[in-house]
Amino acid sequence: MCVVALAHRVHPDWPLILVGNRDEFHGRPAAPLHLWDDGSGIVAGRDLQAGGTWLGVHAPSGRAVVVTNVRGAMPDPAKESRGALVSDLLRGQGRFSDPAAEDLRRFNAFNLFAVGGGEARLLTSRPVPLIMPLAPGVHALANEPVDEPCPRAERLRNALAAAVEAGADPATLLDTLAEEDDPALFLGGDVYGTRASTLVAVATDGTVRMTERRYEAGGRSNGTTALDFRIG
Template sequence: MMCLLAFQLQSHPKYQLVMMANRDEAYGRPTAPANFWSDYPDILAGRDLEQMGTWLGINTQGKVAALTNYRDFALPQTGKFSRGHIVSSYLQSNLSAHDFMEQLHTHREDYAGCNVLVGSAEEMFYYSNIEQSIQQLPNGTHGLSNALLNTPWPKVDKTKALLAEYLQQVETIDRDILFGMMQRAERFPTELLPDTGVGEDLESLLSSIFIASKDYGTRCTTVLTIDQENHVEFEERTYEKGAFITAQKFSFHIEKPAHS
């Protein structure tokens, strides 16, 4: 489940929120591309067709949620429920972001290790059932992979730096540039990488921002922006084995800004 995202919150004159994210997953796992869901028409997200959850989404009220797995093979990898249900549950719920995180904390043992972001363009909260601390995030640029938020893995530091530097320079975003940032396939030196229990070769494969291998890799990249007028632009580009397949673009005005 989605392995890398970087986002900037309330730090740009035009955009309240800018988020770019790669979902890395086995190519064989059935997935629906981003769309408004037929069973929950106010939710815009891709969908895991195995468990019917998602990794990143937004609803028409402006609630935003995203999820990554926590990678440490010394920890148990099983939970009673699919982690992708956390994102869809928040987007369906009437709870505030903080109250939702309190509820998630209560049920933290139902899920294998994960990192969760929920909130809106106004405010964002982070929780990991590994760290077990609910945090309201300060404005600025943040990055998340398969460790705790802002853990200095090379690809996390790189995507944060690329995003922050670019947003300092431009008034209006060129989304192709953000997608380009998330397609960088170079691996980082072994001595800079974490040891998450997967072995040196796999650690190296997973070190790149964009991943492509025989059976596993970056399945899609999403760029989400919410501007100061609460206008949403959402674009998803899907890939298989490193090759571009298709793109979905959506834009809408938030019906009523979410109060987290």
């Protein structure tokens, strides 16, 4: 993901709302949102190049995780996959299911939200490796280090905060993410651009609504997947 916002325990009907755009090269293969067939219980799209994911929900536990890269940091192909970090955090199993701050140096630069058990955390490797709890509220990340201002993240944070204050249906945020005249959020490039807009909304009764709208080169619509399921 390249811009994402999180509403944590502030909406009266949806204690967890996670919404964002994934920007990526259009030539990088990916599978649409689905329940993975490996028995992991992960519901997510899948990066078919590295095998992990950028945003997902663990259906048995309700854990939700999303990652962004960080602009300006040259990727090192020898480092661990950020998508694998997301997968391990979602499952609660694997080498990186409970990382320490020093473990975050093993990945190319990233920002990440992890939510589970009623708690939310921020994990980041820039400017320094850091794991910190998040208070109930509306938070946002994009491709900038967390100690730098980011208008793109603030634009989406404000949109989510307004929806929360109005008690609005979270699904309206998908239209905000797809506004082609707002380059702060939607990138309609032919080579690199917004590949997917994703919404995760978890209701007070444990019902999960998860929607992914996909886009191809030029910002053209390329299908929608909507899944409803219950935690556990």
